[in-house]
Amino acid sequence: MDGRKLYGGGSNMAVLLRKETLPSPSELLESFWIPDSSTTFHGSKSVVNFEGVGGDDTKDRPFFQTLHEEENGDEDFEGCFHRPEKKRRLTAGQVQFLERNFEVENKLEPERKNQLAKELGLQPRQVAIWFQNRRARFKTKQLEKDYDSLKASYDSLKADYDCILKEKEKLKTELLLLTDKALIGEKEGEKTKALENISPSHAESQKAIPNRVSEHVPPNAPILFCKQEDASSAKSDVFDSDSPLYTDGNHSSLLEPADSSQIFEPDQSEFSQDEEDNLSKSLIPPLCFPKLEDCSYPDPPANACNLGLPAEEQPFWFWSY
DNA sequence: ATGGTCAAACAGGCGT
């Protein structure tokens, strides 16, 4: 089944000629359409038609044509031969008339539909379909507008976000510099102190203690600090408990280096992932992990600051809820 | 001639 109806019931539309080349809608409507609801395009019959004739004779023909004998001929012809009527565009005048009505009210009560159809010389169904399509087009445009405005606000937010990220990076670098300075100063102080107070043999062994945590550090060593080897990495941001920069008052300084807030800070991943991802990440409330200090470590391992694994190798469950 | 775009018309699903 073709499923297509011969629209227009044959009569009015059949009179419309093939091509439509019309003056601009404004010209047309200024001349022919008076936005007074009482005004109709009535000719000798109450149903009028727009002559959608194209070609070069456009200027000469009348805009409206009353329906007289023309009504019948084509209908009979089509009735006999079942020739599907060619689809015709509405004339500019018809469209403008419909547009104005659409502006007034974009829905169509049956009475109004019939009235419009009558005034335009169209089938009520055509009017209904036009309104349907018009609503769909309107909606599409509205969606486009909404998209544009949303995109604009997204872009602006993202610009802010990027700005903040840069600022954060800057501050982080500053912090690392200061931390290094503080550590170096502290180390120097300890060295001189030790040299003054202990025997030479002791001093020798002191020298052998490396800067960073090693397996040789006794389990109950009072000082545990992990010096970052790579200043660009924040994953082992753990400070000496004596460091003035170690300000986390909520956590025990001893063996707290595995502090989840350090390990899970999305810093390092932030810059390797998609930006959209970052933005959404930043909107997600921070994860809450159980404090590691709740786990009992009677004799904390010397490498506790990374739980025995480099952060890259921390088990994945660590990141999950 | 061809491909793209727009609008008229249709089909099916859904809410009232």
Next chain:
DNA sequence: ACGCCTGTTTGACCAT
């Protein structure tokens, strides 16, 4: 039953 919405088909029109 009716109208609306959404997606699709189809034809007119235009640019190349």
